[in-house]
Amino acid sequence: MIISQKKPLETILESLGESRSVFLIGCAKCATVCKSGGEEEVWQMQEALHSAGREVTGSIIIDEACHMLRVGRDLRGKQQMVDDADALLVMACGAGIQSVSAAVPKRTVAALDSMFLGNIRRFGQFEQKCSLCGECILSETAGICPVTACPKGLLNGPCGGMDNGRCETDPEAECAWAQIFSRITNDGREMDLDRSVPPKNYAKIPKPGKLTLPK
Numbered sequence: 001m002i003i004s005q006k007k008p009l010e011t012i013l014e015s016l017g018e019s020r021s022v023f024l025i026g027c028a029k030c031a032t033v034c035k036s037g038g039e040e041e042v043w044q045m046q047e048a049l050h051s052a053g054r055e056v057t058g059s060i061i062i063d064e065a066c067h068m069l070r071v072g073r074d075l076r077g078k079q080q081m082v083d084d085a086d087a088l089l090v091m092a093c094g095a096g097i098q099s100v101s102a103a104v105p106k107r108t109v110a111a112l113d114s115m116f117l118g119n120i121r122r123f124g125q126f127e128q129k130c131s132l133c134g135e136c137i138l139s140e141t142a143g144i145c146p147v148t149a150c151p152k153g154l155l156n157g158p159c160g161g162m163d164n165g166r167c168e169t170d171p172e173a174e175c176a177w178a179q180i181f182s183r184i185t186n187d188g189r190e191m192d193l194d195r196s197v198p199p200k201n202y203a204k205i206p207k208p209g210k211l212t213l214p215k
C-alpha cells in the first residue's frame with residue numbers, strides 16, 4: 001500500500017491561498033489505513049478549516065482515489081458542492097490527487113505527502129520493503145531487497161563500512177547484505193555467493209510507467 005502522511009495545516013492553508021471555499025476528498029483505502037485521509041481525518045480537516053475561516057462546501061471519501069473512472073463518477077455525484085468550491089483539497093496519495101485533478105478542471109491542493117510503498121508490520125506500523133525498481137532481483141538476493149534495505153542501494157555488498165553485521169549508516173540496523181549472506185548460507189546455497197548481480201538497466205523503467213494487460 002502507499003504510505004502517506006498529513007502535511008502541516010499551515011502548509012495546506014498556504015497552498016489554498018485565496019481559496020475561501022473548499023471541497024474535501026479522502027480515500028477509503030491506503031490513506032484510511034495510514035490515518036491520513038480517512039473519514040476521521042477528513043472530519044478533523046473540516047473542523048480545522050472552519051476554525052481557520054474557510055468554508056467547506058462538502059466532502060467525500062472515494063473508495064479508491066487512484067481509480068480514475070471511479071473518482072470522475074463519484075465527483076459527478078457531488079457536482080454542486082464541487083462547483084461551489086474554489087479549490088479541491090485531496091487527502092490521498094499523489095496518484096489519488098492526480099485522479100482528482102484529471103477529473104475536475106479546478107484548483108487541486110495536496111493535503112498529504114506520499115512516502116513509500118509499504119508493508120504493514122502491525123496496525124499503524126509500516127515498513128518499506130520495495131522501491132518499485134522495475135527489475136526485481138529478489139531471486140538472487142535471498143528474498144531480501146538491497147535496493148531498499150541498503151541505504152546505498154548496493155546490488156553487490158556489503159560495503160567496506162559494514163561492522164560486525166551492522167550498517168555503517170545506523171549501528172542499530174542490520175546490514176542488508178549481512179542478512180542476505182546469512183540467508184543464502186542458511187539455505188545451503190553458498191555457490192550463489194560467487195555470483196554478482198549485474199548493473200541495473202534503468203532504461204527498462206520508463207517514466208511515466210504504463211502497463212496495459214493483454215485482452
Ligand code: SF4
Nearest residue numbers: 130131133136137145
Ligand atoms: S529488487 Fe527490490 S525494489 Fe526492485 S522490484 Fe524487487 S523488491 Fe522492489
Ligand code: SF4
Nearest residue numbers: 150157159167175176
Ligand atoms: S553496511 Fe550494508 S546496508 Fe549499510 S550501506 Fe553498507 S552494504 Fe548497505
